[in-house]
Amino acid sequence: MLDATRLLRPTLGERIEIETRLVQGPWLALADPVQLGNALINLAINARDAMSSGGRLTFETANVVLDEDYAAQNAELTSGAYTMVAVSDNGTGIPASVRDRVFDPFFTTKPVGKGTGLGLSMVYGFVRQSGGHIKIYSEEGVGTTMKIYLPRAVGAADALQSGMAPEIIGGRETVLVVEDDDLVRQYVMTNLAALGYAAVAAASASDALALAAHSPPFDLLLTDVILGAGGNGRELANELVRRQPSLRVLYTSGYTEDVIVHHGRLDPGLHLLTKPYRRADLARMIRLVLGEKAVAKVAAEKA
Structure with missing residues (x-):
């Protein structure tokens, strides 16, 4: 992660501030590190283009467990332990009308000659090939967060333990x-x-x-x-x-x-x-x- 951010500095330019907020003790993920680096670069370039006047790009990591309830809402997802990598910007945001199409090959909102529309589709392909999941949160005028979830690289017994939910307490309020x-x-x-x-x-x-x-x-x-x-x-x-x-x-x-x-x-x-x-x-x-x-x-x- 830190290597990728260092490589991005010349590409993004001085008007983009880069921050990293990395979890202590990150889980190892089942993913090709070179492809992950390429995915982060693609996401960063898209974020840069959404911040034409400058802004802040944030990379974050976290260890998360996605349960069966969440998996039921996302047909391609399997519940379990994941390493999450988030790339966030405070740029223009993605219009709701095109948000569901951003991963389509050759789809782009950029002017002619400014992008092929393949960057995000390559990111999506890498994540799915790795058995992972990607989620977009974006609002116009606020910014965008892209969250990549990559399966945790653990043995079956450890994965089962990681996915066990703590005691659940409800209420009557x-x-x-x-x-x-x-x-x-x-x-x-x-x-x-x-x-x-x-x-x-x-x-x-x-x-x-x-x-x-x-x-x-x-x-x-x-x-x-x-x-x-x-x-x-x-x-x-x-x-x-x-x-x-x-x-x-x-x-x-x-x-x-x-x-x-x-x-x-x-x-x-x-x-x-x-x-x-x-x-x-x-x-x-x-x-x-x-x-x-x-x-x-x-x-x-x-x-």
Whole structure:
């Protein structure tokens, strides 16, 4: 990873700031290192072209476990342990109308002579050939994160142990879910129901405000940081907390935590659950956030 970033400096130019945020003790991945390096270079060049006036390019790694629930939403994916490599920029973003086509061979939004449309299709081919998975999170005017998941190189026994979910604890509180992606919203609602929560869903900030105005108080707001049609999860949370100060907030985003905080979309110290996440991760974070509410209530009663 560090070798690739050093090689990129002359290619990207001085207007692009490069950051690396690498996990301590990364898992070994089942992938050709040369092809991985080429994939990162292709992603970096695409990111550079989206930041014509300069910007920040961030490389991140993480060890993740993708569970069967997430695999069920992605037909080509097998659940298990993966090494994640993310390439993020704060450029123009990818329009929703073409987002599903960016990996198609010869498809490009660049002017004639500025690109062949093969770079991202080669990245996709490498990831799939390696038995991995690639996911795009992008919003116009915000930037793009490309997450590559490569299978962990471990023995069968270790892989099984890595994929074992921790104890899952649910609850009976009420949750307002705000998510503009239909598939993700359905996934969240299914998991919340399985955990015992009473949940209501909204597809936009305006829908959420209308629901909250005519519903009993919610215990938790679970909202994406960046919502469609220019919606902003932080502004939504501020308004709902103004109306109901006891409301607790858990943010979600496909962008990695370092990137979304660094780009000023979310203040440090707030709770963020990075997509994709397992049911166990969702359950743990909800109990963490609601637990803070319980602690605050006890402290107030003692005061």
